[in-house]
Amino acid sequence: MFGVCTSLGIGAMQLNTGLHRMNTNIPIHVNTQIIIIWVITLMATASVVSGLKVGIKLLSEICFLIGNFIMLIWLFYDDTWYMLNAVVQSVGYYFQNIIGLGFHTDAFAQMNNAPDGKSAPNWLNDWTIFYWGWWIAWAPFVGMFIAKISRGRTIKQFIMHTMTVPILYVFLWFGMFGAAGIKMEREAVLANITCDSEFGGKNSSASFNGLYRLSCRASTDMWFDLMESFPALYPSLAIISLIGIILYFVTSSDSGSLVIDSLSANGHPDPPRTQRIFWALTEGACATGLLVSGGDQALKALRVVSIAAGLPYTIVLNFMCIALWRVLQIEGGDLDPNGPTFSHDLFNVFENAKRFTSFLVSIIAPWFHIGRAHSIITNSRGWMNMFVLAFLFYASVALVILEAAYSGLAYIGAAVYFGFAGAAARTRIQMREDHGINGNMIEDYFAVLILYPFAALQMYDHVWEGMDMEEMNGTSQAMTDLPPKYGDTQYGLENDGYQNGTEINGGNKEAEYDNSKL
Template sequence: MAEVVPDLVLAAEAEYERGNGSGPFGMRQVSLFKGFTFNPVVSFFAAAVLWSFVIKVSVDKEESMKEFKEAQSWVTSTFTWFYIGSQQYWVFYVVPLIYYYGHVKLGQDDEQPEYSDMSYFSMVFCAGVAIGLIFYGASEPLWHMLSSGGANRYNNNGYFNDNEQAQAAINVTIFHWGVQAWVVYAITAVSMGFLSYRKGLPLTFRITLAPLFGKAIWGWFGDLLDSVAIVTIVCGLCTSLGLGAKQIVGGMQRLGWLNSDLTEQGITDSTSWCIAIITCFATLSVISGLDYGIKTISQTAFLLGNFLLLTVFFLDAPWYLLNVMVQSLGYHIQHFIEIGFYTDAFAQLATGEGAPNDGKGANQAWMDWWTIFYWGWWISWAPFVGTFMARISRGRTIRNVFLYTLSVPFVYAIVWFGTFGGAAIRMHRRATFLSDMGLELHNSSDFYLHTSSDFRPAGAGKCYSVPESLEHADYAAAGKYVTDIKVSPVCAFSYKDDAGYWFDLMGQYHGMGPFLVAVSLFTTVLYFVTSSDSGSLVVDLIANNGRESHVVQRVFWAITEGAVALALLRAGGPESLSALQSISICAGLPFTVVIMLMCTALWRALKIDQKHMPARDQRVDWALPLYGGIFDILEFVLTLGKSGLPQSKAVLDFFLGLFAPPLLLWKSLRGLAALQTAQPSTALQDGFMAAACSLSYSAWIILQILTGAEVENASGLWGIAWTSFVGFAVLVASVRHTVRAHFKIEGSGLEDLVSALFFWPQTLAQMVQQVDTPQKPSMKEVELGEEQLKPSVEKKEAEI
């Protein structure tokens, strides 16, 4: 990893200031011996949260599982609109970003990429998808195609035929793995890579908000952000370790490498050994470093995945699969906007509150099961994959990073799911056909049933041997029954064995089933190892303030991931690992807010870099930032007084904004009027604004109290209460916009409204302090003044 240029650090400190610790940019740091440094708050807090989670699940598994699942369902039912809307916003945000700033490098202008395109893409892809492509490659399209696996708006709309249902199923799967899925990784990677390698900030997740939060990012706020990132990363990786190990055990049973009659405890023991072995390999890979272990394993896993892809493509029905890919591409482009914004708004209504009366459409929980599950999952993994991608993207342009993280993975998803999804749909339809023919011709749906000594779970779908011909008059003519008996046996899909359907698919090709299943298992292990070691590398970076860590730290975090997964598995079985999945999905909600802020922060940083916005020492900013004032008290405590206490006036104004907002609004308006030279507001106008503020704020509080007190005929007053609050926030936002415009402070009306809605006491305190602060002239005003002064100076010199 190249050293950061000292001049860059100085320039970054001028823009983003420093904290009060001994680490880079004043972050908190402890040094035990040479080379062994770490952020104590981030490391200890993250470790404490992880192990507290393990203890909670161990002590009360059933109640914990219930709470986590309820939290996941609440997030889905309440914030589907936010997940869906934000995801589409990011997709459209990328377009102007590439147009205006696509040429900017994640590094200095003369730097070249550290890794070749092939190595780069293989590492990006393996870290981003891990086991998912194998776990869902064959089964997800069939889940969406068959209503028995869960009714959705396509398989239960009442008018789609089987072909249309199959195409819609492929489209939904591509949607879940395509552009909308990868955009969150790409934005995080570009933001971190740009701020670290071009602007000199340490490579840790907190820096993504530095352009908005400045100095606060090096204190408690940044520590909290990094700690939550570590917890989320480990939760996601532990879940993948557990679920993937379970699939590996199932595959080994099918191959006869493990006993087919394993008890539940036996399966748990085998899964535990899988996790332990994978963790050992991942630890060795992390010790080997990025250039040897991680890169080599990623490339090997990627090549093996492509081997399976091409083998199935050629052994199945190549021309059919090519048709599926081309058709799916066009279908997805046609429905890109529609499917991207679809929220199942009507389908999510429960019975009695407006659910559909015809029984058609999606299951009420379908978004919770699928799309929101995916979006929460991808977003919660953004700190992991985004940080790792940033680490390997140095020297690449923003346009190049988006190319390899959006367009190429999208095309690969078309090819992958077009191949495996198309092959799985064909196999299921062939199996269903043979079941129907057995019943029609021989009065037994099991007439063509395939019998084998190989192990298959009890819940798996039935498999059928493909006959050369059918004893049926309708299929006697040439071309009426076309089949390939070498692609046999064919198996029907069962959602109870969705993880094992991949192995069923591999088992139908020319007797090569055992070989292809073995390759699949080995590929799965490598995918897990590369995800685990990449995750360990990222956690190391975050826990050590963005710097390469000591080998002891790498081993510690690599083992911690496996240990947490093992502890959960041993304490509560596979179900306890799904609790981690729920936690990760719920963590996607606050991270959605963070990534929305990240977009604004990245745009601002790029504007400064390209001279489209003045640097900090050349522009006017808020005298009291939203994150300052009363919030500095916590930093004062954590630094043992080094940071200093905030001004008492800022703290007092915060509480006045909480309990007497009209007073601060009045002060802001009158202070601004005193500064304005052209058409200042009158005292009467400002009085009306303050009165409206008082009325709306008081109504919000009083009506909420009446609702809570269950006053007769007052149950609906809470709606008027919140309407009043929104009106109050709009008033505050309009005044903040006026103050900001007067002082020429960078921002937008949306930022003003969000500040007023969620941080109105601090927003009011901010406005009061701003109008009491002597105005600093902007660079344009300074230059204008110099131009106006120049003629008079020249005239004076001429007179002399």
């Protein structure tokens, strides 16, 4: 939702700038931008109501053709050899530096203490982090939408047609127009155009012989500044660009509305039209609220919302990568889908009132459930383990609270919490090893670190519901306070006792069991 809304807000601001340049009677104002948002929203609503194979598909194809048309005009009208050489060189630099860029964090620039005074401490935040957050906020909708239109394709086809070919097209597009922007910037420098110049400067309404100092210009102006470098074609290119931008954001909004609508309809492939209209209008209202609340800092507000929406989903993406790898292992026959697993899913806390109550207990006292699970798998009382877990957990909470009185204690509390996660993960790791559950210690550690109440309840339930009778009989001292429901038939126990050879949890037991002893 917020990824699409950020795009709508930024798109409305750019469209407002383009319309103002075509007609100065159209003011650059938030009210104009709100009107633009709702025009796009109404068009998106009509598109999403018409369905995937009619409105959305048709508009997407028109957008693709418009983008190709503008790119080819630029390629042949400008210095063609320069453009092609720039694309090839840029792609080569990209592959040469992709590893370094992946690990680059601008650590020294953020210190803002360069001897020459030319450090840019905010560059990474304003550019890289913003785009990361923006793209990640788009990830849920784009992933679901691509999955919807890719149904029936093989993984090989998906990688080739959905990931490889679009990347090559992006290389071509950004390589060409990036090269055009660098060319204009250098020519403007040679023409002595500065940010304060009357023509081609920061607040100029006219170019200097078709040139603008792009590094001084607003981001919403830069595209139209490039178009103006071809005076004869500028009106036509500007109009085509405006149409393309409008349709691009219409297709973004309608496909986003379709996915959100499908999710809210419990995955229904053809959700009700009324519901489609509701979500399309909700996106427009959300984008409007962001623009109005941002005021003069509307662009900054949109960026902040995008990053804030993308941050929590970054954690979810890590778990989804593991889930995807597991599914591929199952499809390839390397992993048995029916093999040993935890008795409950990690997020299954709403099964019944009792389980939800146990989850609430895990939030404030995770040591209780983890300690009881530890006592079973180690055949001990487990009081010392409970004490250590409780001490680390409550100490971390107390230190964070005391940060209000003593600066720096929160950081100590964070370190203590990491210790708590490690101690709790030890029980989960041992549980995996004992029961042959697929996974690794890294997954266990981060499951406890990030989702400790869920992990604590899952460990507790697995031990108490999944232990076979021999283990229970050998740890009777630790199980004197078994849950009342442990004698229910749903856990494989009969109320009239057990005879020799009774099958329990998939194994034949040779001993005789009596429920009264439990």
